[in-house]
Every structure is written in C-alpha cells, then in structure tokens.
Amino acid sequence: MGLSKLLSVCSEYGIEHDIKYNSTKSNVMIFSCKKLKDIHISNLLLNGETLPRVSKYKYLGRIITDDLCDNDDISRKYRRIYTQGNALIRKCYICTESVKYTLFKSYCTSLYTCQLWCCYRAESMRKLCVAYNNVFRFLCNESRDCSASYMFVSRGLPTCKMLIRQFFYSFLTCIAKSGNAILQSIMNSDALYTSPLCRHWQKMLYVYSY
Structure with missing residues (x-):
C-alpha cells in the first residue's frame, strides 16, 4: 500500500470513528536504503496540509532516526x-x-x-x-x-x-512469557536468530567458546 493510500485510509478510519488527526503535530519519516536515498518522494497531505518530512523524531520518549541508528x-x-x-x-x-x-x-x-x-x-x-x-x-x-x-x-x-x-x-x-500471539509467532520464527536486534541481544547476553 502506498503512503498516500495509507493516509487516505487513516483519514477515512478517523472520520468513521470520530478521530481527529492533527496535521500540525504529524510528520513524515521515510526509511530507505542507501541505494534509494536519492529517490524523489512526493509531498504527503493530511487534511489538506503538507506534512513536513523529518530525519529525526522523538516518539514516546525515544529518538527515532531515518537511518535506524541509536x-x-x-x-x-x-x-x-x-x-x-x-x-x-x-x-x-x-x-x-x-x-x-x-x-x-x-x-x-x-x-x-x-x-x-x-x-x-x-x-x-x-x-x-x-x-x-x-x-x-x-x-x-x-x-x-x-x-x-x-x-x-x-x-x-x-x-x-x-x-x-x-x-x-x-x-x-x-516476551517469552507473554501470551500475545504475535510475540509468540516471532519468538518461534527465524526472526529470533536472523534479526539484527536479536543477534545483538545474544551477543550481549551469551559468551560463546570454541
């Protein structure tokens, strides 16, 4: 689903459930790989206003950047x-x-x-x-x-x-004790061993000797 289509769906969902999206407090962050960093992204609109594009944003107390670095x-x-x-x-x-x-x-x-x-x-x-x-x-x-x-x-x-x-x-x-179906699916999948985050957890918690 494209970004414009996603915003349209969110807007319709908000109208249906009486949710008002504040365009002045909303921003756009695009995560892209280095090979696609020069690709042109059209402006995105919410309630008729152009959303500003940012490379860094503080959300729920955590700073998120578009290069996914911490x-x-x-x-x-x-x-x-x-x-x-x-x-x-x-x-x-x-x-x-x-x-x-x-x-x-x-x-x-x-x-x-x-x-x-x-x-x-x-x-x-x-x-x-x-x-x-x-x-x-x-x-x-x-x-x-x-x-x-x-x-x-x-x-x-x-x-x-x-x-x-x-x-x-x-x-x-x-996470291991959680009864959430989504978390249990992740814990039982290959993501537990292949994702960068999980590999980092294993590196910090366990010492391997050969």
Whole structure:
C-alpha cells in the first residue's frame, strides 16, 4: 500500500470513528536504503496540509532516526544522566551513603528503551558508561583513578554494561512469557536468530567458546 493510500485510509478510519488527526503535530519519516536515498518522494497531505518530512523524531520518549541508528537516543540518555547526576551531587552531598545509593538507582539507572539499542557507534556507548561512572564517582567522593567495577560491585550496584544486560534479560523473559500471539509467532520464527536486534541481544547476553 502506498503512503498516500495509507493516509487516505487513516483519514477515512478517523472520520468513521470520530478521530481527529492533527496535521500540525504529524510528520513524515521515510526509511530507505542507501541505494534509494536519492529517490524523489512526493509531498504527503493530511487534511489538506503538507506534512513536513523529518530525519529525526522523538516518539514516546525515544529518538527515532531515518537511518535506524541509536546514537542520538544514547546521547539523549547520557546527557540526562549528567543533568540528573549533577543535581544529586549539588543537593545531596551531605546525605548518608545508603541514601546516595538509593537516589542514584532511582534517578540514574533508568535506561529507558535501551533494550532496542543495536545499531550504534562504540564511542556513543563509551560516553554513556563514562557518564554513568563519573556521576556515581563524584556522588560518593571517589577519586578519578578508582576502579569503576570495584566501585559498583563493592556497593552491590551494577556497572553500566551489567545494567544494560539486566534490561535485555528482563525484556526477553517478558516476551517469552507473554501470551500475545504475535510475540509468540516471532519468538518461534527465524526472526529470533536472523534479526539484527536479536543477534545483538545474544551477543550481549551469551559468551560463546570454541
């Protein structure tokens, strides 16, 4: 189905069910391979107004780009860690150690949608881990040269990569236990082994020895 036809169907569906689509809040993003990047795409209309074409859009808290890379979303997260971490360091420096740990877990360990990160530069993930380590280091008045792994493990907290693996495992467990027919079809199909996202999950969760 073409894009114009799809928008027409959506418009008819909205009229039938009394749904009003806001053209000022709607955008068009086109995902295309490199071989078709120069192809001309006609303007798309909704309620008689031309929809703007964007290469990046924030949807439900996640940044989506037309090249399907996750670098911008990871950048969003480590900037947020620095913002919230600096506020904790400034306001809670006199708190006890246990209170600092609780605040850090509450404000800096929620890596929302990290389960969907599979296409990114190593530098982006390195910056995320550095932000995670630095905030906790300054919050607990640790020296810059202290071991990040020891700093977290000695306090019973996960390192950044451990935290991401925990999110991966919890997400996969929820999918495996779900009774949704669509999810079960995906879990029982070849997509579990061939999709880039699933291959990334396996790479992060399992170590193969030969």
